[in-house]
Amino acid sequence: MTDWNDSDLGSIGAAEELDLESERADGSLRSPVTMWVVRAGDQLYVRSVKGVEGPWYRGTRTHQQGRIEAGGVRADVTFRDADPGEYADVDTAYRQKYSHYTSIVEHVLTDRARASTLRLEPR
Template identity: 55%
Template structure:
């Protein structure tokens, strides 16, 4: 499995937002959606505020592939479900990184529905 370089982890992990475009069944990219991104160790994660019912999340289920852009990095990725064992750590990073938005806004990604729609981003090399 491919891994992120330290430069990619730093750039994407420190970026305020990430644009994510999932691949359709025919291989074409959907329109990108802007979202928050967090780094936990050597991994990058995104969550859908609308849980598994969210349109962009459902789009990631088609091929489990897409393209991201953040922090000056644009790369193709594979989407995989995050290990529930890291949900608490991911919550902590969301709360710390985006604390200026307040608990009401952060609560949109730190709740059981959003946790169930946590995606780990894996670079395709």
Template identity: 55%
Template sequence: METAWTEDELRRVGGAEELQVTSRRADGSLRPYVTIWVVRAGDELYIRSAYGSDNPWYRRAKASGSGRIRAGGVERDVTFADADPAVHAGVDAAYHSKYDRHGPAIVGTVVGDKAAAVTFRLLPRAA
């Protein structure tokens, strides 16, 4: 069951440089964590697969639908939900604002139409 992010969680996770994400196996155990970028757009948190839908962590997260994140001192179980297409411009802007200092080659992997197709909205799950 999903809940809502607290303002503190949004600030801490959304402000973290990196996020660690893992998905659940069929038996409920967690896979090893993968480090990726995370952005806050409005009152939601989003992650994207930098190298498309063939990225192993993305495929596993899509298949399982749930996992866990940790960033900014917050650790929460989450649901990986498809993002509403209406948010993609805002998510792109959040990635640019937060990560453009890394250069266009790397930021280009997480913005635009291809990245929009591999975007998850992170929904916190009840403890």
């Protein structure tokens, strides 16, 4: 695993949204999908509101790598399944960062969404 540098970690973690492009079987990138991103400790995470059945999440399963862009940073990443032990910290990060979206933030805090938690690791 490669670690984020402090500058990129801070910029991406502070961004309101992230664009994610997952890699297809032929190595080309899918169209970007815009989503929320959170930082918990020195890691970055995304979740699918639709859980593991969400189309963009399913797209990450092919090669488990792709590209993200957020906060002025564009990076090639590996998508790693988060360990269930990480979920509580990720939940807290979502609540803190997106609390102003009161009626929406709860959708990323369900068991279905938690099951799709991906850690973004730079390549």
